[in-house]
Amino acid sequence: xxxxxxxxxxxxxxxxxxxxxxxxxxxxxxxxxxxxxxxxxxxxxxxxxxxxxxxxxxxxxxxxxxxxxxxxxxxxxxxxxxxxxxxxxxxxxxxxxxxxxxxxxxxxxxxxxxxxxxxxxxxxxxxxxxxxxxxxxxxxxxxxxxxxxxxxxxxxxxxxxxxxxxxxxxxxxxxxxxxxxxxxxxxxxxxxxxxxxxxxxxxxxxxxxxxxxxxxxxxxxxxxxxxxxxxxxxxxxxxxxxxxxxxxxxxxxxxxxxxxxxxxxxxxxxxxxxxxxxxxxxxxxxxxxxxxxxxxxxxxxxxxxxxxxxxxxxxxxxxxxxxxxxxxxxxxxxxxxxxxxxxxxxxxxxxxxxxxxxxxxxxxxx
Amino acid sequence: xxxxxxxxxxxxxxxxxxxxxxxxxxxxxxxxxxxxxxxxxxxxxxxxxxxxxxxxxxxxxxxxxxxxxxxxxxxxxxxxxxxxxxxxxxxxxxxxxxxxxxxxxxxxxxxxxxxxxxxxxxxxxxxxxxxxxxxxxxxxxxxxxxxxxxxxxxxxxxxxxxxxxxxxxxxxxxxxxxxxxxxxxxxxxxxxxxxxxxxxxxxxxxxxxxxxxxxxxxxxxxxxxxxxxxxxxxxxxxxxxxxxxxxxxxxxxxxxxxxxxxxxxxxxxxxxxxxxxxxxxxxxxxxxxxxxxxxxxxxxxxxxxxxxxxxxxxxxxxxxxxxxxxxxxxxxxxxxxxxxxxxxxxxxxxxxxxxxxxxxxxxxxx
Ligand SMILES: [Mg+2]
Ligand SMILES: [Mg+2]
Numbered sequence: 148x149x150x151x152x153x154x155x156x157x158x159x160x161x162x163x164x165x166x167x168x169x170x171x172x173x174x175x176x177x178x179x180x181x182x183x184x185x186x187x188x189x190x191x192x193x194x195x196x197x198x199x200x201x202x203x204x205x206x207x208x209x210x211x212x213x214x215x216x217x218x219x220x221x222x223x224x225x226x227x228x229x230x231x232x233x234x235x236x237x238x239x240x241x242x243x244x245x246x247x248x249x250x251x252x253x254x255x256x257x258x259x260x261x262x263x264x265x266x267x268x269x270x271x272x273x274x275x276x277x278x279x280x281x282x283x284x285x286x287x288x289x290x291x292x293x294x295x296x297x298x299x300x301x302x303x304x305x306x307x308x309x310x311x312x313x314x315x316x317x318x319x320x321x322x323x324x325x326x327x328x329x330x331x332x333x334x335x336x337x338x339x340x341x342x343x344x345x346x347x348x349x350x351x352x353x354x355x356x357x358x359x360x361x362x363x364x365x366x367x368x369x370x371x372x373x374x375x376x377x378x379x380x381x382x383x384x385x386x387x388x389x390x391x392x393x394x395x396x397x398x399x400x401x402x403x404x405x406x407x408x409x410x411x412x413x414x415x416x417x418x419x420x421x422x423x424x425x426x427x428x429x430x431x432x433x434x435x436x437x438x439x440x441x442x443x444x445x446x447x448x449x450x451x452x453x454x455x456x457x458x459x460x461x462x463x464x465x466x467x468x469x470x471x472x473x474x475x476x477x478x479x480x481x482x483x484x485x486x487x488x489x490x491x492x493x494x495x496x497x498x499x500x501x502x503x504x505x506x507x508x509x510x511x512x513x
Numbered sequence: 514x515x516x517x518x519x520x521x522x523x524x525x526x527x528x529x530x531x532x533x534x535x536x537x538x539x540x541x542x543x544x545x546x547x548x549x550x551x552x553x554x555x556x557x558x559x560x561x562x563x564x565x566x567x568x569x570x571x572x573x574x575x576x577x578x579x580x581x582x583x584x585x586x587x588x589x590x591x592x593x594x595x596x597x598x599x600x601x602x603x604x605x606x607x608x609x610x611x612x613x614x615x616x617x618x619x620x621x622x623x624x625x626x627x628x629x630x631x632x633x634x635x636x637x638x639x640x641x642x643x644x645x646x647x648x649x650x651x652x653x654x655x656x657x658x659x660x661x662x663x664x665x666x667x668x669x670x671x672x673x674x675x676x677x678x679x680x681x682x683x684x685x686x687x688x689x690x691x692x693x694x695x696x697x698x699x700x701x702x703x704x705x706x707x708x709x710x711x712x713x714x715x716x717x718x719x720x721x722x723x724x725x726x727x728x729x730x731x732x733x734x735x736x737x738x739x740x741x742x743x744x745x746x747x748x749x750x751x752x753x754x755x756x757x758x759x760x761x762x763x764x765x766x767x768x769x770x771x772x773x774x775x776x777x778x779x780x781x782x783x784x785x786x787x788x789x790x791x792x793x794x795x796x797x798x799x800x801x802x803x804x805x806x807x808x809x810x811x812x813x814x815x816x817x818x819x820x821x822x823x824x825x826x827x828x829x830x831x832x833x834x835x836x837x838x839x840x841x842x843x844x845x846x847x848x849x850x851x852x853x854x855x856x857x858x859x860x861x862x863x864x865x866x867x868x869x870x871x872x873x874x875x876x877x878x879x
Contacts, residue, residue, distance in 0.1 A: 179621065182621040183621055186553060186620055186621055188620075212613070212614075215610060215634075216634045219610075219634055219637050219638055220634075220637070222637065222641045223641065226641045229595055229599050229644070230595050230599075232603075232642060233595050233596075233599035236599060236603045236606050236642060239606050239638070240606045240609060243606060243610050244581060244585075244609050247578070247609060247612060247616070248578075250613070250616065250617065250620075255545065255548040255549055255551075256548075265578075268582045268586075271585050271586070271588065272585055272602055272605070275588045275589065276598060276602060278595070
């Protein structure tokens with residue numbers, strides 16, 4: 148259906164840029180990894196006892212920069228529409244600022260107060276530029292139960308909610324980490340779900356014939372056009388970061404990915420759906436809260452411990468989704484743990500998409 | 514006159530933010546200098562033989578980040594005007610991307626091909642978002658001499674011109690360097706001239722009573738509102754970078770400053786005046802061209818040589834404004850050389866402003 152739609156050209160241009168972005172990311176990472184390692188930016192892989200090879204850090208800077216170049220080159224497509232271009236530029240400014248902060252954090256570890264404060268400033272351009280609705284739909288049964296209106300205009304509280312969402316996305320990906328390939332893997336899965344969600348929404352609106360005057364359609368298109376290059380650049384990184392990791396991604400990548408999802412969700416106007424896709428991150432954050440808030444002591448690293456005799460990962464008392472998984476299924480190899488967590492991510496995303504599109508899917512297939 | 518003008522509140526808010534920005538920059542530099550030095554980001558001061566103290570590098574990241582926070586907080590002032598906000602965000606995106614590239618360049622020296630290519634991408638958001646006139650005024654006598662119209666619409670060539678201007682600003686500040694305090698010093702002088710120019714323009718338009726419907730007035734206001742925080746953050750850095758330098762500014766600062774001037778000039782719509790303020794940089798670039806283009810061999814460093822016996826700087830055969838100055842006035846101390854070059858910058862800027870405002874000044878004072 149999308150073949151004959153007015154979006155075809157824009158989607159194809161974005162996909163072409165993304166392919167170039169993937170090739171660039173994939174090929175630039177090895178030489179830059181050497182340079183970063185030479186500069187002292189490397190870490191030890193804590194899950195591989197006996198293997199003391201330094202692994203280059205902060206490689207998220209490559210997909211980050213390539214992504215920025217790709218999306219800047221996409222701008223030509225809406226250069227005539229000031230409002231769209233505004234949201235686009237504001238979103239990119241937020242992402243770019245976050246990449247900068249992440250890289251600075253990787254080079255000189257920032258104190259916690261900066262880590263918490265700076266993402267707030269980084270998300271401001273996005274919030275100020277936001278021109279969409281500030282209303283939320285309350286599910287009908289809750290609305291009637293509490294006898295409140297179905298559609299509530301939150302006004303500035305909506306902006307507060309968006310700001311908190313941006314901070315949640317940025318930090319929740321950063322703390323669901325610690326085994327090879329997990330940061331990038333979860334981001335890739337969520338991006339695929341984001342792309343599917345946007346394509347489905349565009350599909351419904353083209354079917355309806357409302358595409359031309361439906362503001363939501365252009366929002367989903369927008370979200371799509373930044374999701375393709377993000378997926379491509381993340382895949383380029385994942386090739387080198389997958390178990391056993393030849394490079395680490397650093398806070399540069401996790402901050403970049405988190406702000407990207409916030410931008411895609413807010414400007415694509417599907418931030419409730421986004422939370423459905425973030426269920427593993429949400430669980431991990433809730434599990435971690437007692438340690439993050441300092442109720443229970445929080446060590447520098449909270450990852451599982453590798454038993455040098457069996458080569459299997461075993462849980463530590465730290466409250467994370469990784470340790471919880473190991474308690475549930477018993478000790479396992481690092482690779483298996485990543486696979487299980489990514490499978491859980493896939494199931495959550497699939498479930499989220501089904502819940503979101505249930506009624507539309509029913510309408511089509513029943 | 515500006516006291517009663519509608520701009521007063523915006524200017525005062527911007528100045529308040531700038532004062533905070535100066536204090537932050539000034540106080541954050543010492544602790545971050547230590548962190549950067551510990552990370553291996555330091556250089557030797559080549560003009561101080563016998564003094565082998567490592568000087569922390571890349572401190573431009575502090576004024577850069579503080580500047581971004583200040584200008585993001587300024588956004589609230591035009592949050593209702595989408596077109597203005599668009600130009601603002603696009604300009605900030607260009608600046609932010611350039612700071613990121615500069616810092617990456619300082620951490621891992623980038624190859625020349627990236628150094629040349631990436632500023633081009635960084636300036637694209639600015640060019641795409643530009644909503645102003647694409648016409649230039651030709652001085653009347655040239656126009657009548659060549660029998661061409663007085664006002665020429667360059668169309669897309671104007672965008673090309675702006676792109677080249679951004680690349681020129683970025684690189685010309687970067688190569689007029691090599692003695693303590695020169696990079697930041699020249700930027701401070703040019704910024705003061707920029708602020709005076711914008712204030713004069715605003716002053717004329719308030720006098721005329723055309724302020725409210727004069728699109729140029731709002732452009733100059735815009736330029737003013739980013740110039741105050743830039744001046745403040747640069748001054749905060751200059752306090753530590755002035756002779757004898759306790760910190761070096763790195764490509765982070767020169768790229769940041771260059772793109773800032775391009776944004777201020779383009780969105781403030783005074784890019785011809787800007788070139789008048791850049792006369793020292795223009796001279797240095799023209800002098801350097803034979804070496805930059807590879808006609809004459811170009812060593813890694815082209816700075817003057819310090820004679821360890823006299824402690825004075827002596828010219829090297831490299832074609833730079835620094836060596837030219839030393840040839841003209843004879844060997845001198847590093848401090849004196851910086852003072853002479855900055856005095857030359859002040860004279861050029863003052864001359865540029867007088868040329869630009871000659872007719873208006875005549876009108877007022879004669
Ligand atoms: Mg991390
Ligand atoms: Mg330099």
